[in-house]
Amino acid sequence: MSKKIAVLPGDGIGPEIVAEAVKVLAYLRDEQGLDISMAEAPVGGAAIDATGVPLPDSTLQLALNADAVLLGAVGGPKWEPLPHAVRPERGLLGLRKRLDLFANLRPATVYPQLVAASPLKPELVSGIDILVVRELTGDIYFGEPRGVERLPDGSRRGYNTMVYSEAEIARIAHVAFKAARGRQKKVCSVDKANVLETTELWREVVTEIGRRDYPDVELSHMYVDNAAMQLIRWPRQFDVIVTGNIFGDILSDEASQLTGSIGMLPSASLGDKYGMYEPIHGSAPDIAGQGIANPIATILSAAMMLRYSLNEPVWAERIEAAVSRVLDQGLRTPDIYAEGTRKVGTAEMGDAILAALRQGGQG
Numbered sequence: 282m283s284k285k286i287a288v289l290p291g292d293g294i295g296p297e298i299v300a301e302a303v304k305v306l307a308y309l310r311d312e313q314g315l316d317i318s319m320a321e322a323p324v325g326g327a328a329i330d331a332t333g334v335p336l337p338d339s340t341l342q343l344a345l346n347a348d349a350v351l352l353g354a355v356g357g358p359k360w361e362p363l364p365h366a367v368r369p370e371r372g373l374l375g376l377r378k379r380l381d382l383f384a385n386l387r388p389a390t391v392y393p394q395l396v397a398a399s400p401l402k403p404e405l406v407s408g409i410d411i412l413v414v415r416e417l418t419g420d421i422y423f424g425e426p427r428g429v430e431r432l433p434d435g436s437r438r439g440y441n442t443m444v445y446s447e448a449e450i451a452r453i454a455h456v457a458f459k460a461a462r463g464r465q466k467k468v469c470s471v472d473k474a475n476v477l478e479t480t481e482l483w484r485e486v487v488t489e490i491g492r493r494d495y496p497d498v499e500l501s502h503m504y505v506d507n508a509a510m511q512l513i514r515w516p517r518q519f520d521v522i523v524t525g526n527i528f529g530d531i532l533s534d535e536a537s538q539l540t541g542s543i544g545m546l547p548s549a550s551l552g553d554k555y556g557m558y559e560p561i562h563g564s565a566p567d568i569a570g571q572g573i574a575n576p577i578a579t580i581l582s583a584a585m586m587l588r589y590s591l592n593e594p595v596w597a598e599r600i601e602a603a604v605s606r607v608l609d610q611g612l613r614t615p616d617i618y619a620e621g622t623r624k625v626g627t628a629e630m631g632d633a634i635l636a637a638l639r640q641g642g643q644g
């Protein structure tokens with residue numbers, strides 16, 4: 282039966298990078314007989330402009346009825362004067378919550394061709410293969426109470442609440458341990474258990490699950506401040522990192538830079554029923570509209586979609602290989618440009634990946 286993909290380009294560079302991933306998916310549909318269909322809907326600022334809200338019901342319904350969602354990015358300065366409750370980012374958070382996408386997989390893998398693009402010494406970067414497993418539907422992002430209140434002296438106070446239940450911690454821990462079994466069998470759980478009770482519970486639950494269900498997986502714990510430093514000092518010590526929503530957000534942006542650029546890192550947000558795929562970066566207002574954004578993270582997110590939601594692992598591998606071949610050819614968007622390579626724009630990069638896929642897909 283035909284698989285439905287909801288395509289939500291969003292804001293800023295979102296439409297530019299999603300267009301390149303759609304090219305690849307359209308090729309699989311039109312020339313390789315993949316039984317998929319795509320339907321587009323607005324989310325974030327684009328949806329606010331069109332309908333007044335960041336997640337219109339029609340967009341939510343499209344996502345709920347789809348087999349997978351491909352999302353670009355949301356947000357931008359245009360909507361920043363708006364109150365928090367109606368900002369573009371709420372559209373994304375609403376989708377994650379309503380689809381119960383609690384497990385965000387963010388693989389930070391360095392392509393050998395980009396070792397030189399990393400700010401770290403080649404011997405530190407070469408071979409990096411980290412999977413950040415970020416909890417995505419809890420933590421300070423969703424905890425109540427939250428808000429800004431007026432104090433008796435007239436000044437204001439802002440507050441958010443870090444909350445995790447045992448069940449929420451347990452389900453993301455299982456995802457991390459299972460993923461580690463297919464890799465180097467090492468999980469590093471990142472928390473701030475020395476200060477925050479919520480993450481003290483996190484550490485207890487992860488430890489118990491590891492001991493009980495995954496004795497074959499080596500479990501370590503690290504405070505988040507140390508983890509941020511260790512990622513720069515010796516990134517290859519990490520296999521799977523499991524952490525909460527806010528720490529995972531920050532650490533995955535940091536890890537992305539080790540691989541050359543944030544424009545390289547894809548992600549899969551998975552729940553028991555749904556899957557949404559998006560690059561880890563944002564709408565990059567500083568380069569939007571210039572045709573220079575790196576589309577690779579989004580194209581690799583489409584590859585993750587083929588692997589996790591569409592049961593097409595071979596096409597996922599072929600797309601990843603096509604990206605590698607294009608890097609071999611020396612093509613680079615400005616964010617990964619280095620001397621001796623050829624600078625290209627978003628569409629030229631997408632076209633080159635598609636051309637490499639066409640060649641590789643034959644045999």
Ligand SMILES: NC(=O)c1ccc[n+]([C@@H]2O[C@H](COP(=O)([O-])OP(=O)(O)OC[C@H]3O[C@@H](n4cnc5c(N)ncnc54)[C@H](O)[C@@H]3O)[C@@H](O)[C@H]2O)c1
Pocket residue numbers: 294298353354355356357358370373543544559560561562563564565566567568573574575576578616
């Ligand atoms: N998943 C999402 O939709 C998401 C993620 C992060 C930020 N945001 C939103 O995006 C807006 C901008 O946020 P920000 O500037 O903090 O983060 P950002 O990730 O959009 O940009 C950070 C820096 O990385 C660069 N960059 C990002 N993606 C790139 C790409 N594909 N190719 C080349 N360079 C790229 C940008 O030009 C910028 O210099 C905000 O409104 C924020 O809330 C959305």
Ligand SMILES: CC(C)[C@H](C(=O)O)[C@@H](O)C(=O)O
Pocket residue numbers: 355356370373374530561562563
């Ligand atoms: C835009 C924002 C809500 C989002 C997050 O913090 O989760 C983004 O930074 C991300 O990493 O996907």
Ligand SMILES: [Mg+2]
Pocket residue numbers: 530531534561
């Ligand atoms: Mg982020």
